[in-house]
Amino acid sequence: MAIPRRFLPSMSLLYAFEAAARAENFTAAAIELNLTQSAVSRQIRALEEMVGCSLFLRERQTVKLTAAGEAYAEQIREALRHIGDATLGLRANPAGGSLNLAILPTFGTRWLAPRLPGFLAANPGITVNLTTRMAPFDFQFDQVDAAIHFGAPDWSGAELELLMGETVVPACSRELRDRLGIAGPEDLLRAPLLHLVSRPDAWERWFEAKGIRADHIHGMLIDQFATAAQAAMAGMGVALLPTFLIDTELARGDLVAAVDGAMTSTGHYYLAWPPKRTTHPPLQAFRSWLRTQLAAPPLDVQASSTTSDKGTA
Incomplete structure (x- = not known):
């Protein structure tokens, strides 16, 4: 559902507000944005009129965020970060899209990383971005398409695909x-x-x-x-x-x-992803590739087999 435009401030207003909120100083925000202090002040006033409340307390020569302004600043900063991440990902790979994958550190370095070049070679248009973290991600807040999870199949609000036991x-x-x-x-x-x-x-x-x-x-x-x-x-x-x-x-x-x-072990390794990313083409390609890797013999067996073949050629 489209968001009514009256609820969407212009980027210039949001930039001015975010900079001023971070510094709690209109002059510092003006210097950062290469604007005049009065221009920043006008943009903040325009945003306050649009949202219908005061975002800053103005006392003599100082400004301070109101409670509403502080909460709004946190949300706006996160939204701007998401826009920046999306733009960076698109610029890095405008053709095939990106897969933002959260991995367990040792699983990522020992099992996934040695195999990943095969996936990239088979899918040259896809960029894989890896993030390591021990605790499960919260797909409502963490901007990842999928995550490798170990434990019980109890990740609330996520789709799960069994990878392997241990x-x-x-x-x-x-x-x-x-x-x-x-x-x-x-x-x-x-x-x-x-x-x-x-x-x-x-x-x-x-x-x-x-x-x-x-x-x-x-x-x-x-x-x-x-x-x-x-x-x-x-x-x-x-x-x-x-x-x-x-x-x-x-x-x-x-x-x-x-x-x-x-x-x-009682736990298993799973690939987890938010339901809204199920049809994301890079994720679909990655899931299909994972199934082939899990059905294949271990890499050391493959390597020894290749060496043996070369010796008899």
Whole structure:
């Protein structure tokens, strides 16, 4: 539904208001906009007449936002930012459109990034913009088209597509395992344990799955899998790590399984997006491409297969 034009101030009025609200000074706003102070003052007056309330309190030589003006300034600033982001995205890729994707840091660097060139090669008109964040995004406020989500399928107000499950293993350096004489799951009760902030009860659930009572488990808190993996490789402790994120380290021997104790996580990886973006062409292309990647063998298997083919050619 079209918004009546009487509710849409001109950009010049909004620019003047935003600058004046940010500085709470008409002269500073005038300098920023290359206008006279009286011109900025007139534009603010015109906007106040249009919205029907005072946006600034004027006292002698100073101005201060009213409560209404402060709330309006926050909304206008956000709206101008959205316009700027949309224009920047269009200029960056006027033909194919952009996909603004929120990713989990380690999932993005270890699983998605190595595969992403394939998507870009198959879709040369699409630009992918990546944002990392540990907590779920709020699609009402965060300007992303989709996000990679781990956990339960309970993201309110979003469409979800299941990507994959996850198996975690207790991993550490070979030196730490040998030094502590770790031979069975019970031995981990006396080992330094590394805890992921986003999964604070992971070790409790692992010990419970092994039939071991573990009360008051302590240890270092780490906010990302990549950092936990590095700490484990450095001999700082044992970390519960997803196998698909540390395949390379396990193959090289930088990490070893502390014990034979793989466990399937209760959560899953999902692609989430707001319903209004379902028909967004770059998102549709990305979803189709993801399905092919999830059905394909791991990259290291593909690489070894390619090497073998070359050797027999």
